[in-house]
Amino acid sequence: MGAALPVVRALRxxxxxxxxxxxxxxxxPYECDGLTAYRQLPMVVALPExxxxxxxxxxxxxxxxxxxxxxxxxxxxxxxxxxxxxGVLLSMAKFMRVLRIDPLARVAVVQPGVRNAVVSELxxxxxxxxxxxxxxxxxCTIGGNVSENSGGVHCLKYGLTLHNVLGVRGxxxxxxxxxxxxxxxxAPGYDLLALAVGSEGMLFVVTEVMLKLLPKPQCAxxxxxxxxxVEKAGAAVADVIAAGIVPAGLEMMDRPATRAVEQFVAAGYxxxxxxxxxxxxxxxxxxxxxxxxxxxxxxxxxxxTRMTVSRDEAERLRFWSGRKAAFxxxxxxxxxxxxxxxxxxxxxxxxxxxxxxxxxKKYGLRCPNVFHAGDGNLHxxxxxxxxxxxxxxxxxxxxxxxxxxxxxxxGTITGEHGVGVEKINQMCVxxxxxELELFHxxxxxxxxxxxxxxxxxxxTLARCAEYGRMRVHGxxxxxxxxxxx
Amino acid sequence: xxxxxxDTIREAAAxxxxxxxxxGGTKDFxxxxxxxxxxxxxxxxxxxxxxxxxxxxxxRCGTPISDLEAAxxxxxxxxxxxxPHFGAGATVGGCVAAGLSGPRRASAGxxxxxxxxxxxxxxxxxxLGFGGQVMKNVAGYDVSRLVAGSLGTLGLIAEVSLKLAPRxxxxxTLRLEAPQARALELMNxxxxxxxxISATAxxxxxxxxxxxxSAAGVPAAAAKIGGASLDExxxxxxxxxxxxxFSGPEPLWRxxxxxxxxxxxxxxxxxxxxxxxxxxxxxxxxxxxxxDAARRAKGHATLFRAADKAAGCFAPLEPVLERVHxxxxxxxxxxxxxxxxxxxxxx
Numbered sequence: 001m002g003a004a005l006p007v008v009r010a011l012r013x014x015x016x017x018x019x020x021x022x023x024x025x026x027x028x029p030y031e032c033d034g035l036t037a038y039r040q041l042p043m044v045v046a047l048p049e050x051x052x053x054x055x056x057x058x059x060x061x062x063x064x065x066x067x068x069x070x071x072x073x074x075x076x077x078x079x080x081x082x083x084x085x086x087g088v089l090l091s092m093a094k095f096m097r098v099l100r101i102d103p104l105a106r107v108a109v110v111q112p113g114v115r116n117a118v119v120s121e122l123x124x125x126x127x128x129x130x131x132x133x134x135x136x137x138x139x140c141t142i143g144g145n146v147s148e149n150s151g152g153v154h155c156l157k158y159g160l161t162l163h164n165v166l167g168v169r170g171x172x173x174x175x176x177x178x179x180x181x182x183x184x185x186x187a188p189g190y191d192l193l194a195l196a197v198g199s200e201g202m203l204f205v206v207t208e209v210m211l212k213l214l215p216k217p218q219c220a221x222x223x224x225x226x227x228x229x230v231e232k233a234g235a236a237v238a239d240v241i242a243a244g245i246v247p248a249g250l251e252m253m254d255r256p257a258t259r260a261v262e263q264f265v266a267a268g269y270x271x272x273x274x275x276x277x278x279x280x281x282x283x284x285x286x287x288x289x290x291x292x293x294x295x296x297x298x299x300x301x302x303x304x305t306r307m308t309v310s311r312d313e314a315e316r317l318r319f320w321s322g323r324k325a326a327f328x329x330x331x332x333x334x335x336x337x338x339x340x341x342x343x344x345x346x347x348x349x350x351x352x353x354x355x356x357x358x359x360x361k362k363y364g365l366r367c368p369n370v371f372h373a374g375d376g377n378l379h380x381x382x383x384x385x386x387x388x389x390x391x392x393x394x395x396x397x398x399x400x401x402x403x404x405x406x407x408x409x410x411g412t413i414t415g416e417h418g419v420g421v422e423k424i425n426q427m428c429v430x431x432x433x434x435e436l437e438l439f440h441x442x443x444x445x446x447x448x449x450x451x452x453x454x455x456x457x458x459x460t461l462a463r464c465a466e467y468g469r470m471r472v473h474g475x476x477x478x479x480x481x482x483x484x485x
Numbered sequence: 486x487x488x489x490x491x492d493t494i495r496e497a498a499a500x501x502x503x504x505x506x507x508x509g510g511t512k513d514f515x516x517x518x519x520x521x522x523x524x525x526x527x528x529x530x531x532x533x534x535x536x537x538x539x540x541x542x543x544x545r546c547g548t549p550i551s552d553l554e555a556a557x558x559x560x561x562x563x564x565x566x567x568x569p570h571f572g573a574g575a576t577v578g579g580c581v582a583a584g585l586s587g588p589r590r591a592s593a594g595x596x597x598x599x600x601x602x603x604x605x606x607x608x609x610x611x612x613l614g615f616g617g618q619v620m621k622n623v624a625g626y627d628v629s630r631l632v633a634g635s636l637g638t639l640g641l642i643a644e645v646s647l648k649l650a651p652r653x654x655x656x657x658t659l660r661l662e663a664p665q666a667r668a669l670e671l672m673n674x675x676x677x678x679x680x681x682i683s684a685t686a687x688x689x690x691x692x693x694x695x696x697x698x699s700a701a702g703v704p705a706a707a708a709k710i711g712g713a714s715l716d717e718x719x720x721x722x723x724x725x726x727x728x729x730x731f732s733g734p735e736p737l738w739r740x741x742x743x744x745x746x747x748x749x750x751x752x753x754x755x756x757x758x759x760x761x762x763x764x765x766x767x768x769x770x771x772x773x774x775x776x777d778a779a780r781r782a783k784g785h786a787t788l789f790r791a792a793d794k795a796a797g798c799f800a801p802l803e804p805v806l807e808r809v810h811x812x813x814x815x816x817x818x819x820x821x822x823x824x825x826x827x828x829x830x831x832x
Contacts, residue, residue, distance in 0.1 A: 244654070
């Protein structure tokens with residue numbers, strides 16, 4: 001085990017043998033997260049089972065100056081849990097207990113390894129649920145959701161993870177206990193909870209999360225509306241909002257996406273439409289009836305060519321099944337696909353989609369689009385073959401142009417998947433040196449040695465200078481053989 | 486204007502002099518010491534961008550909140566967190582810096598939940614941009630929300646983008662008789678059901694509930710909740726603390742607690758909001774007794790209005806958090822010029 005020996009010895013002082021992996025056959029499953037293009041074998045994987053073990057692992061690594069990368073289920077799409085080759089991958093997979101559900105206070109306290117979908121399942125007998133529902137909700141964990149500030153298809157009305165986490169507990173890299181937020185609103189001092197959510201495991205390690213539960217809407221219905229033009233569909237979204245309606249979900253898929261999905265799940269989508277909108281209302285039966293009628297009126301005026309309203313829960317779930325299965329469906333029509341995550345002001349949608357269409361021609365690659373239309377979060381999926389080095393290279397350039405366009409129109413490079421290692425270069429486009437310096441200052445306030453998830457999320461100024469030079473050279477990156485995403 | 490703010494900041498940083506960032510001065514009563522030369526933000530005012538179909542507005546710090554709310558009302562929209570003004574001159578910058586939310590907090594969320602991005606002048610006089618005008622944005626740490634509620638100690642908020650909500654179609658206020666324990670139970674039970682409750686308040690045996698939502702949903706929920714409908718305007722008096730409860734010379738404490746905490750046994754009248762999570766107490770009990778009671782209930786107490794603030798307005802921080810606060814303050818404001826001591830003596 002060579003380099004791993006000193007840290008393995010130190011960890012064995014207090015961890016059982018089963019909680020330390022360092023042979024290649026054992027560490028191999030941890031070499032990547034959901035962004036499989038990046039792989040790195042961790043030096044050591046630690047699988048603690050108690051808070052005390054987490055604390056001692058962190059203290060040990062801190063005193064030995066060894067990097068630590070926390071990991072949940074490994075479903076992240078930006079390489080945030082890419083392991084350190086010279087450090088410890090801290091898997092929180094064994095923190096699977098739901099510690100408390102308080103139906104009167106509408107609060108769930110869970111360990112970070114609890115899967116997202118489990119929370120709503122356990123809250124259901126009380127008529128409650130946990131609102132954020134990322135597409136990977138059957139696999140992804142609450143700890144990972146907190147780390148990435150995960151979204152889902154209901155964010156417009158119910159918010160992101162940030163809006164649904166009341167508090168967290170955890171430890172700094174030096175093993176000091178931290179508790180932020182809680183059941184009492186507006187904790188004194190700075191809003192460190194806002195910093196913690198979405199911090200990509202860079203500030204401290206979370207060992208317990210308090211979640212807000214909401215009353216489950218009595219019913220929900222969804223309208224599937226067809227449009228013969230993508231821009232018209234985009235304008236229809238704006239019309240719905242302008243009418244004072246906040247839909248529970250508002251999603252758009254273009255024809256290449258619906259065609260890929262339909263082969264996979266038979267959701268019943270209109271394959272002739274240039275784009276479809278899924279527009280959902282939830283609430284009491286009388287509220288939903290009223291809102292669906294108003295939505296239909298607006299969509300009709302906006303030029304919908306066909307509309308179907310779900311008649312029952314089975315049909316509603318079938319309409320959503322296609323949207324939720326969009327990524328795997330696209331995975332079946334192409335050897336590989338690359339999912340982007342930019343967010344744009346909705347009014348620029350037509351412009352950005354036309355820009356993407358032009359890039360499809362420029363790079364000779366197809367790119368279906370699925371879009372969280374209600375909140376402006378775009379997921380273009382570039383189809384490519386990773387075994388073809390040139391396609392991979394073109395994909396990278398394609399993606400960089402799309403993300404930079406998102407920034408140009410007043411949006412962001414990542415709406416919900418995180419920066420990780422994947423979009424670290426684009427951070428140099430979105431932020432200037434003074435903002436990046438301040439981000440590093442924020443990190444130092446929690447982790448002065450820079451040992452937690454080093455090299456992720458916030459680029460060094462030197463890296464940005466290098467990226468700036470690369471961009472100047474006519475868009476041709478040096479060393480095209482190197483995988484950069 | 487921004488350049489002149491930046492010059493003032495750089496000049497103050499060079500001599501390590503304190504600056505007191507101030508809009509309309511309507512929240513001068515809030516927090517600890519007011520120290521330093523006033524930097525008046527009101528000259529930098531105006532709505533920069535407002536797209537009703539995006540549910541987003543961007544405004545400069547000196548914009549009066551009342552102007553902003555009037556512009557939103559024309560498009561049938563509103564600030565979902567219903568901020569208290571505490572005076573006619575309240576500005577957008579001061580509102581975000583104070584971080585206070587109004588009656589809608591328990592159902593809609595806090596001010597910080599609706600901050601999408603801001604432009605900040607840091608303690609070096611640099612103009613920095615964080616977040617943006619879009620609802621989903623996870624690039625970089627969420628500095629915008631960190632700055633919300635930091636009482637101007639991290640920098641001058643020059644411009645802020647806020648998420649909006651449509652105004653409800655229908656609204657009604659109901660009044661029920663209930664002793665405190667019963668009122669707490671009712672508020673928590675209702676919150677677990679799909680009722681469109683947008684505000685609650687209990688005081689002196691009377692529980693007042695506001696329902697806001699669709700024309701179809703509000704009457705249906707009102708029938709289930711019961712009580713008598715209240716016609717006189719009630720909520721502005723709660724939000725702005727013009728209700729009779731808030732008058733008088735005794736110190737006003739703001740206790741933030743889990744909503745299900747049983748009634749507190751502290752001397753003095755109480756007014757409860759936010760479904761039980763916010764408890765105002767006018768009390769002459771010792772600060773220690775009040776803070777201990779809040780801590781035992783897993784909450785915290787703020788000395789909101791008082792002549793004597795020697796006990797410190799905000800609940801003390803744990804040592805680890807205190808250190809993180811100091812480090813963050815140093816990263817944003819290395820010379821320690823912005824509103825020193827307003828939040829905690831060491832910041």
